[in-house]
Amino acid sequence: MSGLIQILGGLALFMFGIRLLSSGMEKLAGENIQRWLSKVVDGRLRSAAFGTVASAFLQSSGLLMVTMIGLINANLMTVQQSIGIMLGQEIGTTVTAQIVVFDIGAFRLLLVIFGFAFLEYFDNRDWKKYGEIMMGLGLIFVGMTYMKNSLDDLLKIPYFAQLLVTMGQRPMVGILAGLIVTAITQSSTAVTSMAVAMGMNDAITLQGAIGIILGANIGSCVTGLVASLGQSRTARQASIAQILINVFGVLLFMPFIQQYSNLVASTADNLPRQIANAHTIFNVVVSLILMPFVRQIAIVSEWLTPRSRKDEKPKATIYIDENQLSVPSVGLREATRELIRVGYITAEMVADACQALIDLNPELIQRVMAREQEQVDEIDKELTRFINRLINRDLDRAQQARCFQLKNLLVDIERIGDMAEDIAGFAQERIDNNISFTSAAVEDLQALGRQAHETYVLAIESFAESDAEKALRVCRLESDFDRRYERTRQAHIRRLEAGGCQAQADVIFTETLRMLERISDHADNLAVSVSRSLSERRPVRGIRRPRGGGWNR
Numbered sequence: 001m002s003g004l005i006q007i008l009g010g011l012a013l014f015m016f017g018i019r020l021l022s023s024g025m026e027k028l029a030g031e032n033i034q035r036w037l038s039k040v041v042d043g044r045l046r047s048a049a050f051g052t053v054a055s056a057f058l059q060s061s062g063l064l065m066v067t068m069i070g071l072i073n074a075n076l077m078t079v080q081q082s083i084g085i086m087l088g089q090e091i092g093t094t095v096t097a098q099i100v101v102f103d104i105g106a107f108r109l110l111l112v113i114f115g116f117a118f119l120e121y122f123d124n125r126d127w128k129k130y131g132e133i134m135m136g137l138g139l140i141f142v143g144m145t146y147m148k149n150s151l152d153d154l155l156k157i158p159y160f161a162q163l164l165v166t167m168g169q170r171p172m173v174g175i176l177a178g179l180i181v182t183a184i185t186q187s188s189t190a191v192t193s194m195a196v197a198m199g200m201n202d203a204i205t206l207q208g209a210i211g212i213i214l215g216a217n218i219g220s221c222v223t224g225l226v227a228s229l230g231q232s233r234t235a236r237q238a239s240i241a242q243i244l245i246n247v248f249g250v251l252l253f254m255p256f257i258q259q260y261s262n263l264v265a266s267t268a269d270n271l272p273r274q275i276a277n278a279h280t281i282f283n284v285v286v287s288l289i290l291m292p293f294v295r296q297i298a299i300v301s302e303w304l305t306p307r308s309r310k311d312e313k314p315k316a317t318i319y320i321d322e323n324q325l326s327v328p329s330v331g332l333r334e335a336t337r338e339l340i341r342v343g344y345i346t347a348e349m350v351a352d353a354c355q356a357l358i359d360l361n362p363e364l365i366q367r368v369m370a371r372e373q374e375q376v377d378e379i380d381k382e383l384t385r386f387i388n389r390l391i392n393r394d395l396d397r398a399q400q401a402r403c404f405q406l407k408n409l410l411v412d413i414e415r416i417g418d419m420a421e422d423i424a425g426f427a428q429e430r431i432d433n434n435i436s437f438t439s440a441a442v443e444d445l446q447a448l449g450r451q452a453h454e455t456y457v458l459a460i461e462s463f464a465e466s467d468a469e470k471a472l473r474v475c476r477l478e479s480d481f482d483r484r485y486e487r488t489r490q491a492h493i494r495r496l497e498a499g500g501c502q503a504q505a506d507v508i509f510t511e512t513l514r515m516l517e518r519i520s521d522h523a524d525n526l527a528v529s530v531s532r533s534l535s536e537r538r539p540v541r542g543i544r545r546p547r548g549g550g551w552n553r
Contacts, residue, residue: 006147007150007194010142010145010147010148010149010150011147011194012143013139013143013146014139014143014147014190015143015187016139017136017139017142018096018140018187018190019136020115020135020136020139021133021136021137022136023129023132023136024130024136025057025133026327027329027396028129028133044087044291044294045084045291046084047081047085047087047088048084048087048287048291049088050085050088051085051087051088051089051090052089052091053088054085054088054089055095056092056093056095057092068082068238072234072238078298079234079237079238079241079301079302080294080295080298083298083301084294086238086241086242086245087245087291087294088287090286090287091284091287093188093189094276094279094280094283094284096140096189096192096193097189097192097193097196097275097276097279097280098276100196100197100276101196101272104141108141108145109138109142111134111137111141112134112138113138115132115135115137116135117131118134118135119131119135128396140193144197147193147194148197148200148201167204167207167211167212171207171208171210171211171254173211174207174208174209174211174212174214174215175211175212175214176215177212178195178214178219179216179218179219181194181219182219182222187220188220191212191215191216191219192212192216192275192279194212195212196275199271199272199274200271202271206261206265206271206274209271209275209278210253210257210260210282213279213282214253214257214282217246217249217250218246218247220246221239221242221243221246221247233305234321235323237298237301237302237305238301240300240305241297241298244297244300244301245286245297246286248286248290249283249286252286253282260278260282264277264278264281267281316374316375316378316379316382317382317383317386318338318341319334319335319341320334320335320338320382320383321334322386325389325390325393328390328393328395328399329399331386331393332390332399332402332403335383335386335406336402338379338383339410340460340463341379342375342376342379342380342410342413342414343413343460345371345376345379346376346414346416346417346420347453347456347457349371349372349376349420349421350420350449350452350453350456351449351453352364352368353365353420353423353424353427354423354446354449354452354453354516355449356368356423356427357426357427357430357508357512358437358442358446358449360427360431361427362428362431364427365424365428365431368420368423368424369421369424371417372417372420376417377414377417380410380417383410384407384410387403387406387407388407390403391404405529405533408525409525409526412522412525413522415518415522416456416519416522419518419519422511422515423515426508426512429508433504435505438501441509445512445513447484447488448488452516452517452520452523454477455474455477455478455481455519455524456519456522456523456526458470458473458474458527459471459523459524459526459527460526462526462527462530463526463529463530466530467530468531471527471528471530471534472527472531474523474527475528477523478521478523478524481516485513485520489510492509
C-alpha cells in the first residue's frame with residue numbers, strides 16, 4: 001500500500017512540476033510565440049525544426065497548438081502548414097524523458113529551494129516566472145525519485161509483478177496500459193517518464209517500456225480529441241491530424257517491437273537511457289517518414305472532420321478562440337488583435353455614415369446598418385465574454401490591467417459604432433423627408449466629419465502600434481476639433497437666426513455635430529489609454545488597416 005501511495009505521490013509531484021515548468025516557460029516566451037510562428041510557416045523542414053525547438057524549450061505542446069489554431073482561424077496559417085510544426089512538436093516532447101534519466105542528486109532539492117525563494121520573496125513578477133521554472137524542474141526530479149524508490153514495494157505485489165512480466169512478453173498489454181494511464185493522467189510525458197523510472201529499478205523490460213511508450217502516444221490523442229469536442233472545426237482538424245500521425249507511427253512499429261528493442265539496446269548501456277532513446281527514435285523516425293506527406297494528412301484530416309451546424313454559422317470574430325483561454329498570454333494578444341479589427345470596422349462605418357449623410361447614398365446607409373448589427377454588436381458580445389473569462393485565469397498584474405483596458409476601450413469603440421449607425425439613420429431621414437442642407441452646412445459637416453474620422457483612425461493606429469507620438473497627435477487633434485466644433489455650432493446658429501435653415505435640417509445637423517464631437521472624445525479616450533499603458537506594452541503586429549471607408553471614393 002505504501003508503495004502505491006509513493007508512486008502516486010511521485011506522479012503527482014512530477015505532473016505538478018511539469019505544469020509549473022510549462023507555466024514559467026509560457027510566461028517567458030508566450031507573447032513572442034505567435035511572432036516566431038508567423039516567420040516559419042513556409043517550408044516543412046523549418047516548421048518541423050521550430051516545432052521541435054519550441055516544444056523542447058516550452059515543455060508545452062498545448063501552447064503551440066492553441067497558437068496555431070488561432071492563426072488558422074485568422075487565415076494567417078493553414079492546417080497543412082501547422083502539421084509540419086506538429087511533426088517537429090512530436091520530437092520536442094521527447095526531451096523530458098532524456099532529461100529525467102540524469103541523476104542530479106541533491107541538486108534537485110536546490111532547484112526546489114531556489115524556486116521557492118523566487119516565488120515567495122521576490123515581488124517582481126518577472127522573477128517569479130524563473131521561480132516557477134526552477135521549482136518545476138526540481139519537482140520533476142523529486143517526483144522521479146519517489147516513483148523509482150516506490151517500485152521495490154510494488155514488485156512485492158504478485159499481480160503487479162506479473163503485469164510487468166506480461167508487458168515484456170506481450171507488448172500489446174503494455175500498449176493498452178500506456179493508453180489507459182495516459183487517458184487518465186492526460187499526460188503522455190508523465191507516463192513515458194514513469195516507464196523510465198521503472199527502468200531505473202529494472203522493474204520492466206525494454207520491450208515492455210516500448211509498448212507503454214506506443215500506448216502513451218495513442219492515449220495523448222484521445223485526450224486531445226476529447227478536448228477538441230465542441231470547439232471550432234479547425235481545432236478538431238488539428239486533433240485529427242495528430243491522431244493520424246500517432247496512430248500511423250504505432251501501427252508502423254507494432255509488428256517490429258522485438259527488432260526495434262534489439263536496435264535501441266545498442267544505443268546505451270543502461271536501461272533508463274535505452275527507454276528514453278526508444279521514445280526519441282520512435283518520434284524522429286515517424287516524423288521523418290511523414291514529412292513528405294503533410295499535404296495528404298491535411299486532406300484526410302479535413303475529410304474526417306465533418307462540418308457541424310455551429311461551423312456553418314459564420315463567426316463575427318476572427319482571432320479569438322476558446323482554446324486560447326488555456327494560454328492567457330496568447331488569448332490576451334488575440335483579444336487585442338480582435339479589438340483593433342473592430343476598431344477599424346467602426347472607423348469605416350463613421351466614414352460611410354458621414355458620406356451617406358452628405359451624398360444621400362442608400363447603399364452606404366444599408367452597409368452601415370448591416371455592419372453594426374452583424375459585425376460590431378456580435379464582436380462586442382463575443383469579445384466581452386472572452387475577456388471576462390480571461391480575467392478569471394491565472395494572470396499577472398500587467399495582464400489583468402490589459403484585460404480591463406481592453407474592456408474599457410471596447411466600450412468606446414462599440415459606442416462609436418452606435419453613433420455611426422445614428423448618423424446613417426439621419427441620412428435615411430433626409431431621404432425619406434426630402435430635407436436639404438445649405439452648401440455652408442455641407443462644407444462644415446465634411447470638414448468635421450473628416451477630422452473626427454482622421455482622429456479616430458489615428459487613435460486606433462496609436463493603440464495598435466503603441467505609438468506615443470500618434471497618441472499625442474490624437475489629443476491635439478481632439479482639442480482642435482473642440483474649437484472647430486464650437487465655431488461650426490455658432491455659424492449654424494447664425495444661419496438659423498437668418499432663416500437660412502429648415503427646422504428639420506436643424507435637428508439633424510445639430511445632432512450630427514454632437515455625434516462627431518463624441519466620436520472625437522472617444523478617440524481621445526483611446527489615446528489617453530495608450531499613453532498610460534505604453535511603457536508596459538509592445539506593438540501588436542498582424543493587423544492591417546482595411547482598405548475603403550474613406551471619403552469621396
